Amino acid sequence: MPKITFISADDQQYQVEAANGQTAMDAALDNMVPGIDGDCGGVAACGTCHVYADDQWLAKIGSATPGIEQDMLALTDNATACSRLACQITLGDEHDGLILRMPAAQH
Amino acid sequence: MRPTCIIIGASHAAAQLAPSLRQEGWEGDIIVIGDEAYVPYHRPPLSKAYLLGEKSADELLIRPQEIYSKHNIVFRLGTRVSAINRAEKTLTLHDGERLSYDKLAICTGARVRKVALPGSELQGVHYLRNIQDVDAIRQHTGEHKRAVIVGGGYIGLETAAVLKKLGMQVTVLEMAPRVLARVTAPEMSAFFQRVHRAEGVIIRTDAVVSGFAGEDRVTAVLCADGSRLPADLVVIGIGVIPNTELAADAGLAVANGITVDELARTSDPDIVAAGDCTSHPSKLYGRIRLESVPNASEQAKTAAATICGKNKPYDALPWFWSDQYDLKLQMAGLNQGYDQVVIRGDRDHSRSFAAFYLKNGQLIAADCVNRPQEFMLSKRLIASATTVDAAKLADDRLELKSFLTT
Structure with missing residues (x-):
């Protein structure tokens, strides 16, 4: 049961408890974290669960996967090498303490 | 209080x-x-x-x-x-x-819009909108069984793709001369017909259903031209x-x-x-x-x-998606009133291309098949009412990012 923290662009923190095997997007939606929309339900079709991980965490969760996730992020506003789609991050115990920052807007 | x-x-x-x-x-x-x-x-x-x-x-x-x-x-x-x-x-x-x-x-x-045809109340004739509908449909699925889909819209085509994957013999009946006629250009319809046929789904266009035959359970779909299609399952998807x-x-x-x-x-x-x-x-x-x-x-x-007394106006760009087989279709904007369709990628042989809808040279909508970058680009160009160069859009070698700087 990893505890993860979402931080909004204006530095509001939302700590949530996720279930093992759950995606970071689902953990955010379950806990009503504002700023993660997840309009498509987690099939990487909309790009509205864009988050940033710092280098240290990125090493653990991995960079955006080649294919649809990288393609979606390629033309997303404000995407960087640290960008991920939260729906493509599956959580486990090793992610306890994970910090994901959110962009100012998802659209 | x-x-x-x-x-x-x-x-x-x-x-x-x-x-x-x-x-x-x-x-x-x-x-x-x-x-x-x-x-x-x-x-x-x-x-x-x-x-x-x-x-x-x-x-x-x-x-x-x-x-x-x-x-x-x-x-x-x-x-x-x-x-x-x-x-x-x-x-x-x-x-x-x-x-x-x-x-x-x-x-x-x-x-769901329902049909009022003879036999439409038979067991095995279903619509698809909620969990209960799908639970009922799944009672009738199975390898080598025959499914007839009435309506070649997104719901019909998605259902056809899944039933095919479950090993059924699938036929789609569409009243119009092409599938997806209300929502896409003829180029897209032709593409989807090609893919579904390649996957083994039979698609019949200009097909008017006149009723359903069977005692308690549906056994066949009857068409206005006199033809009769044996069916263990019928799924009707003709809009909402x-x-x-x-x-x-x-x-x-x-x-x-x-x-x-x-x-x-x-x-x-x-x-x-x-x-x-x-x-x-x-x-x-x-x-x-x-x-x-x-x-x-x-x-x-x-x-x-x-x-709550706040002011957050809604004027988001419409967008939609559909998954069929290995196709991830993402659509941005509405194409009503388009006067030009520009195709980027190989529509006739591959499963990856985009159709851009232009009106007076301005991008108003896009249908993107396994082309997430084109989709994301289109959302931005449409929302900003950008005039685009059709020849450049059609050039698959041109970097998409270049459209954002001009």
């Missing part, structure tokens, strides 16, 4: 509206009334992962029941509203019970009708959907509406009614803000 907000309907719009009310600071009661047995669930996977058996009903839930309880959001499930009494600000439920509201949100969605009757009976303005403004307000200041059941103003496309999850969610956020 604490004020009460009641939400009629318990699907995508309600699933967003109720939590958004809390996020916007609503401290009163929130009651969500739904006629199904479930708290809100994702509907798009019904014709995809759920029909395929890859997801359970629990996995479809947008969020678990406990989360709503934690935020003091109360559900009244298996319950229908029979009337809105605006003068006294109450609702009458189907069993006669009355509930008082201070603010009301109508999120009644849409229901917005659920506007409650609103209309209460005297609210209704014209192809409950009429709302950019703040999701109906003609009654204490009643908002969101989702498939509404028509709203769009700067790009005029007044539109959308059948779409993103529309339901985004409009619901606006509606929640409005209830």
Whole structure:
């Protein structure tokens, strides 16, 4: 049961408890974290669960996967090498303490 | 006394509206009334992962029941509203019970359009809109069994793809000369017909269904040209009708959907509406009614803000998606009134290309097949009403990012 923290662009923190095997997007939606929309339900079709991980965490969760996730992020506003789609991050115990920052807007 | 907000309907719009009310600071009661047995669930996977058996009903839930309880959001499930009494600000439920509201949100969605043909009540003839429908459809699936899909729209084609994957013999009957006729250009229709045929699905266009044969259970679909197609399962997907009757009976303005403004307000200041059941103003496309999850969610956020006295106008760009086989189709904008279609990629031989719809040289919509970058680009170009160079768009070697700087 990893505890993860979402931080909004204006530095509001939302700590949530996720279930093992759950995606970071689902953990955010379950806990009503504002700023993660997840309009498509987690099939990487909309790009509205864009988050940033710092280098240290990125090493653990991995960079955006080649294919649809990288393609979606390629033309997303404000995407960087640290960008991920939260729906493509599956959580486990090793992610306890994970910090994901959110962009100012998802659209 | 604490004020009460009641939400009629318990699907995508309600699933967003109720939590958004809390996020916007609503401290009163929130009651969500739904006629199904479930708290809100994702509907798009019904014709995809759920029909395929890859997801359970629990996995479809947008969020678990406990989360709503934690935020003091109360559900009244298996319950229908029979009337809105605006003068006294109450609702009458189907069993006669009355509930008082201070603010009301109508999120009644849409229901399937049904056929009135001989035999349409037979077992094995189904529509596809909710969990119950798919559970019933799955009673009739199985390898080598025969499925006939009536309607070559997105629901019909997605269902055909899944049933084929389940090993069934699948035929799609479309009344128009091509599939997806109402929503895409002929180039896209031809592409989807090619792929479905390559996957082994039979597609018959210009096919008019006249009825269904069988004793208790359907055994065949009858066509107007006299042909008879054996069938173990029939799935009808011929569109939806917005659920506007409650609103209309209460005297609210209704014209192809409950009429709302950019703040999701109906003609009654204490009643908002969101989702498939509404028509709203769009700067790009005029007044539109959308059948779409993103529309339901985004409009619901606006509606929640409005209830809390805030001003968050809704004018998002419409977008849609569909999954069939290995095709990920993402659509941006609405193509009504297009005068030019530009194809980027190999439509005739590959499964990866984009169709751009232009009107007076301006990009108004795009259908992207396994082309997420083109989709993301299109959303931005359409929203900013950009004039584009058709020859450049068609040039698959040209970097997409170059369109954003010009």
